[in-house]
Amino acid sequence: MRYLPLTETDRSAMLEKIGASDIDALFADVPAEALQKTPIAGLPLHASEMAVERHMKRLAAQNLSAADAPFFLGAGAYRHHVPATVDHIIQRGEFLTAYTPYQPEIAQGTLQVLFEFQTQVARMFGTDIANASMYDGSTACWEAIAMAGRITKKSRAVIGAIHPHYLATSQTMARFTGDTLVPVTPVLSADAGEDAVIAEIDETTSAVVVQYPDILGRIPDLQKIADAAHEKGALLITVVTEPVALGLLESPGSLGSDVVVGEGQSLGVGLNFGGPYLGLFGAREKYTRQMPGRLCGETVDADGKRGFVLTLSTREQHIRREKATSNICTNSGLCALAFSIHMTLLGGEGLGKLAAINHARAAHAAKRLGAIKGVELVNTGGFFNEFTLRLPGHDAREIAFRLTKRGILGGVSMGRLFPDHDEMGEGLLVCVTETVSDEDIGLFADALEEELA
Incomplete structure (x- = not known):
């Protein structure tokens, strides 16, 4: 990518077009106390490249790595x-991209990988469909809540013992949508808390969100919660932060979950100091058009040969923003490839x-x-x-x-x-x-x- 700097004339023209007085006006929604008004104390205004490298190495040496x-x-x-095979394959030139292709005629290999990735996730989750991955597990969790609201026309979600960071992400987004989130705080007990979650479900509930296994490592009775949710017209959203668990546990979809989301990091993707990671998203087929992200589909070309395309892509880059099913459905394509390679190696x-x-x-x-x-x-x-x-x-x-x-x-x-x-x-x-x-x-x-x- 070339570096194309803007001139002051360019910046002025852009600001005038959007009706902003200056650059600072673009950050008007950031709380004043969050803005850095002075240089960071103790940080030099400049240093040589070698000095910065030495300093960063000294800081890194203080870490205790995995x-x-x-x-x-x-x-x-x-x-x-x-496995070393994962890194070997993802570094091949035809795969080394972090994003979803938009020109299917020159990206058949990548599209086929995403198609197969969707199949692997759907089978693992026990859902009819899965999308071509999302940004990470926490944002996928919020997207599922938003999706449930569109389907049920309700805006109250009951949240079980999920990871607090997933809850915090959802709460951040709910501030702008008007959704009400009702968290049920877990207690240090062998009881997975199904009854406490069920007690919060009523006719205004859009979704019940539970983690499987939950944040304390307990394995909740998904079928019991699904039955209670469906009785009130709500969807069951199951969050899976450790997909390896599904090698032994029954799939959430087979236990009544309507939407299954999760984090795919543990297969093919290293810890990476916290990212990038990989959001997984599966659902029942009847909810296909409400699902965020993209779907890769199989088709045939004009000569009758098998081919792959982006079948559905209802995001703000492709349709009117207000019609988009998601605005944060970035596809972690390279991580999805790593996940798929590892899954293929395992079977x-x-x-x-x-x-x-x-x-x-x-x-x-x-x-x-x-x-x-x-x-x-x-x-x-x-x-x-x-x-x-x-x-x-x-x-x-x-x-x-x-x-x-x-x-x-x-x-x-x-x-x-x-x-x-x-x-x-x-x-x-x-x-x-x-x-x-x-x-x-x-x-x-x-x-x-x-x-x-």
Whole structure:
């Protein structure tokens, strides 16, 4: 892409066209307290390239990365082994793009990959259809809520024990749409809280949103919630932050979910310091035209040969903005390709085996950690590869911090995710994948026991 700088005349003409007095007028909606009015203290106004590189390397050296320590973090971002084949293929010239193609005649390979990606997601989720991916899991969650509102003509969504960041994203968007979100705060209990969620459903409810497994690692009864939601004319939206779990668990679609969304990072995509990630979105076929994002379809050309096209693309770039089903449905094309390659390498049987390994490792760790004096295992009713420990009388966030000083990334504090709920401060969410060894579990258990003594 060429760099084409604007002249002052260009800028003035653009501002005059849109009716803005100056550049600052474009930021009028940003709260004044959020604007940086002076240079950042301690940051030099300029430095040489070499000096900046040295400084950044010194800062980076302070990090404790996933590859350098026993790693038990999860909560929506998971460390799995990504086969070298994935990186090898996505770096091929015909694939190395982060975006969806708009000229099908020169992008048949990419379109076919997206078509196959949709098939894999739909089969995994148990839905009739899936789109060509979205920005990430949290924005996909909001898009599902907005979609439910369009379908039911209602604007009240009941939110179960989903990741607080997904809830926060949805709350941000709901400010501008008038939707009412009713969160049901989870408690540190083996009970997945289905009854508390069902109690909030009424005739004005557009959707019920639950996570599977939930933020504490519990596995809710989706069919029970689906029946209650459908009785009141609401949709069930299921959020899956760890798709590897679906190698063992029944698919949400088969349990009554109308829309299934999630984060695809754990297959083919590394942790990447928080992104880019990959939003997954599936739904029942009757809701196809209300689904955000894009759908790749199979067709035949003028010569009768098989081909692929963008079949539906109801976003603001293609139709009138007010008619768009989404304004934040960016397709993470390269991440979708990585997901699809990893899924193809695994196959259905391989995904099941990977899931079984994850669960077995997690069950071993839960037994070892739960036996420590002063530790209570919350998930007595079952879990996949994440479970929550209660540390009575201790701030789990402080314990997790002290574990990092020992070179162990020992879980995510519930107090960090739920700072306004004191009881959650004793909870420590632990994730165990196939990358965790027996030695890692032993080091974690010994360190935790010493910290609690």
